Amino acid sequence: MNPKERRAARHLHPTPDGPKPRRRTVEQVVDTALGVIAAEGYEALTMRRLATALDTGPASLYNHVVNKADLDELLIGRLCTQLVLPDPDPAAWQEQIHGVCAQMRDQYLKYPGISRAALAMAPTDLEIVRVGEGMLAILLAGDVTPQAAVWAGDALLLYVAAYCLELSIADQRAARNDPVWGHDRDELTRRFTALPPETFPHTTRHAAELTAGEAHDRFDFTITLMLDGLAQPSANRPSRRPPP
Amino acid sequence: MNPKERRAARHLHPTPDGPKPRRRTVEQVVDTALGVIAAEGYEALTMRRLATALDTGPASLYNHVVNKADLDELLIGRLCTQLVLPDPDPAAWQEQIHGVCAQMRDQYLKYPGISRAALAMAPTDLEIVRVGEGMLAILLAGDVTPQAAVWAGDALLLYVAAYCLELSIADQRAARNDPVWGHDRDELTRRFTALPPETFPHTTRHAAELTAGEAHDRFDFTITLMLDGLAQPSANRPSRRPPP
DNA sequence: CGTTGGATACGAACAACGTTCGTATCCAGT
DNA sequence: ACTGGATACGAACGTTGTTCGTATCCAACG
Numbered sequence: 001m002n003p004k005e006r007r008a009a010r011h012l013h014p015t016p017d018g019p020k021p022r023r024r025t026v027e028q029v030v031d032t033a034l035g036v037i038a039a040e041g042y043e044a045l046t047m048r049r050l051a052t053a054l055d056t057g058p059a060s061l062y063n064h065v066v067n068k069a070d071l072d073e074l075l076i077g078r079l080c081t082q083l084v085l086p087d088p089d090p091a092a093w094q095e096q097i098h099g100v101c102a103q104m105r106d107q108y109l110k111y112p113g114i115s116r117a118a119l120a121m122a123p124t125d126l127e128i129v130r131v132g133e134g135m136l137a138i139l140l141a142g143d144v145t146p147q148a149a150v151w152a153g154d155a156l157l158l159y160v161a162a163y164c165l166e167l168s169i170a171d172q173r174a175a176r177n178d179p180v181w182g183h184d185r186d187e188l189t190r191r192f193t194a195l196p197p198e199t200f201p202h203t204t205r206h207a208a209e210l211t212a213g214e215a216h217d218r219f220d221f222t223i224t225l226m227l228d229g230l231a232q233p234s235a236n237r238p239s240r241r242p243p244p
Numbered sequence: 245m246n247p248k249e250r251r252a253a254r255h256l257h258p259t260p261d262g263p264k265p266r267r268r269t270v271e272q273v274v275d276t277a278l279g280v281i282a283a284e285g286y287e288a289l290t291m292r293r294l295a296t297a298l299d300t301g302p303a304s305l306y307n308h309v310v311n312k313a314d315l316d317e318l319l320i321g322r323l324c325t326q327l328v329l330p331d332p333d334p335a336a337w338q339e340q341i342h343g344v345c346a347q348m349r350d351q352y353l354k355y356p357g358i359s360r361a362a363l364a365m366a367p368t369d370l371e372i373v374r375v376g377e378g379m380l381a382i383l384l385a386g387d388v389t390p391q392a393a394v395w396a397g398d399a400l401l402l403y404v405a406a407y408c409l410e411l412s413i414a415d416q417r418a419a420r421n422d423p424v425w426g427h428d429r430d431e432l433t434r435r436f437t438a439l440p441p442e443t444f445p446h447t448t449r450h451a452a453e454l455t456a457g458e459a460h461d462r463f464d465f466t467i468t469l470m471l472d473g474l475a476q477p478s479a480n481r482p483s484r485r486p487p488p
Numbered sequence: 489c490g491t492t493g494g495a496t497a498c499g500a501a502c503a504a505c506g507t508t509c510g511t512a513t514c515c516a517g518t
Numbered sequence: 519a520c521t522g523g524a525t526a527c528g529a530a531c532g533t534t535g536t537t538c539g540t541a542t543c544c545a546a547c548g
Contacts (some may be wrong), residue, residue, distance in 0.1 A: 011435075023524090047506060057527050059508080064525095068506065091379060117405060119363070120413055124435060129447060136446040146450045148465070151457070155403065155466040166361055173366075187304035189254075191368060202380040206390045213395070221392070222399040222470075229473035269496095291535060301498050303537080308496095312535065 003066040010077070026064045029054070030074045034111060037075075041172060042113030042198050072117035076092035079107045079114070085134030093142030094227045100135055101160050101223050105216070108164035112171060115164040132157070144230055152230055156223065163219055185211045247310040254321070255368050270308045273298070274318045278355060282318070287358030316361035322372035323351045323358070329378030337386030338471045344379055345404050345467050349460070352408035357413060359408040376401070388474055390453060396474055400467065407463055429455045 032053050047068060051058045059070050065071045086096050108115040121128065133152055134163050139149035174184070192207035203210065213221075250270070272396035276297045282288050291312060295302045297300040309315045327347050330340050365372065376397055383393035418428070447454065457465075 046504080050503080057529090058506080059528075060526055062507075063527090093284050115468060120410055122417075124432075129439065129444060133444045133447045136450070140446060146455045147456065150450060150453045151462050152469065154462065155469065158406045158410065159399065159403055162363060162402045166402065169364055188368075192373075195373065200377045202384060203377045206380070206394060209391045209394045212391065218398065218453045221395045225396065225399065225470050225473035226466075227473070228476050229469035229471070231474045232472050290533080301500095302535080303499075304497050306536075307498095432528085 003062070003064055003070070004060045007066050007070050007073070010073075010120075010126055022061075026074070029061065029064050030071070030078050033071060033075060034078065037111040037114055041168075042111065042116060045170075069120075073121060073125050075111075075114060076118050076121055077125055079111070079118075080127035080131050082107055083131055083134075085131065086138070088138045088141030090141045090143070093138050094231070096138045097135060097142075097156065097227060098223050099222075100131070100138070102154055102216075102219075103162050104131070104157070105164055105219060106163065112168040113165070115168065118161045119158075119165065125237065139230075142230075148230065152226060157225060159222060159226075160219075162223070247306070247308055247314070251310050251314050251317070254317075254370055255366075260392050270318070273305065273308045274315070274322050277315060277319060278322065281355040283359055285412075286355065286360060287416070300486050313364075317365060317369055319355075319358060320362050320365055323355070323362075324371035326351055327375055327378070328409070329375065330382070332382045332385030334385045334387070337382050337388075338475070340382045341379060341386075341400065341471060342464075342467050344375070344382070345400055346460075346463075348375070348401070348404050349408055349463060352405065353411065356412040357409070359405045359412065362405045363402075363409065385472075386474075392474065396470060400470060403466060403470075404463075 029050070033045060033050050036049060036053055040049075045056045047061055050071075051061055054060075061071075065074065083100065085100065089096060108118065123129070123132070126131050135153040135156070136149055139153060140146065144152065188211045189207050192210055195204050197204045261398065266330070273294070277289060277294050280293060280297055284293075291302045291305055294315075295305055298304075305315075309318065329344065333340060352362065367373070367376075379397040380393055383397060384390065388396065433451050433455045436454055437448050439448050441448045
């Protein structure tokens with residue numbers, strides 16, 4: 001079977017859980033690919049690097065994967081498989097959404113830089129649709145308007161991917177000790193306070209806040225921001241059903 | 245003067261508006277680079293393509309630019325220069341923020357795919373700091389807590405870039421008429437409704453909403469979502485000062 | 489006005505990337 | 519045991535970003 005046929009099938013109907021393929025193949029490839037990413041980052045995942053990790057040449061990979069873009073799709077699909085989507089609880093829909101986003105974030109950060117691939121991905125891969133379906137279910141259970149639910153789900157996933165991409169890039173630069181970008185917080189704060197205060201008054205004054213935030217405080221803030229916005233219906237386009 | 249020195253200077257102090265350089269150089273390069281992007285997309289901007297657009301070889305570019313990453317930085321910097329940052333009006337801070345984000349979005353979309361470069365950029369380039377300063381000023385004028393203001397500004401810019409990247413990629417795929425990804429709305433809706441309803445009940449039921457939205461309805465929705473969240477202070481970490 | 493020295497320009501080449509082609513190898517079914 | 523279609527892979531192609539050595543320019547000095 002062609003890898004192209006495999007790929008087209010992944011976008012049309014769920015894999016029917018048939019008998020195992022004759023020789024272990026595609027899942028092995030994405031397994032070792034994820035291993036390479038976890039160890040050396042997404043930028044290190046080249047076809048050649050993956051091939052040598054499998055003790056073979058680059059050409060052999062194209063028997064299992066139609067493209068590098070296809071490989072990326074498989075990787076993100078595998079990531080989405082790991083997410084556990086809770087049964088919607090109308091009383092805790094905001095916490096549930098927050099939890100799903102945090103899971104997604106942890107998966108992204110486990111494989112540094114992979115969110116770059118997620119941002120360039122088609123939204124029709126079935127595993128991605130599955131997590132979209134899960135978030136949609138939770139939001140609808142929270143009595144959010146269908147239109148607002150799908151738009152908010154999209155915005156949340158988009159933000160999670162962008163946040164993780166930014167974080168991965170910063171970490172990667174810190175690892176390289178690139179001198180131009182301040183890599184630790186004190187250095188960054190110093191850089192901001194050293195700016196000319198007449199042209200950047202607020203930036204210099206609030207340099208502390210700019211570099212503040214332990215762990216994922218910034219992440220939690222933004223997710224809560226969006227969920228708060230959802231809970232408070234805008235007048236023009238109601239995003240939340242009025243109580244009966 | 246080395247291009248490396250030029251680059252380091254751009255991150256430390258504003259350019260002192262000195263006399264014009266002896267031979268027209270860096271600005272010409274970024275000008276033609278932006279022209280190439282506007283005409284053929286960011287993916288088409290290779291060092292060689294840019295060199296031929298300047299009637300020279302690839303090596304010559306490295307007299308003005310230290311890197312391709314450096315070129316990206318200059319391009320985003322130029323984009324940020326085009327933004328007009330309004331004087332903060334406490335009565336209209338939400339509209340002002342919305343306007344700045346819309347300007348940023350239009351700039352990104354004018355040069356398709358360039359938001360990819362923006363997402364991979366250091367936040368210390370001076371022109372980027374300038375727009376951050378502008379947004380910070382507006383948010384602070386809206387009586388938003390400093391911590392919430394800087395975090396919200398970051399989240400907004402991050403979302404704008406991610407939104408434009410997604411949109412540019414979708415347009416580019418539509419231009420190529422790639423058969424796997426449904427490129428017009430009807431085709432996409434058909435794809436969603438064709439999914440098995442037992443595993444994707446909400447996705448199939450709300451396929452219309454998933455593909456709905458003229459122009460930047462989705463964009464406006466998300467920005468408003470965040471601004472609404474800002475206006476409604478969360479109890480634990482107040483994002484907006486209580487009225488005196 | 490002629491010369492010189494440091495900055496600028498560029499042809500040629502290198503390493504690394506994704507990808508393709510032709511052929512060799514495997515293995516199930518007759 | 520044999521055969522045919524699927525799988526594997528060495529070698530190569532076209533592009534990409536980048537560097538090196540040298541040629542060229544141009545302002546300032548003698």
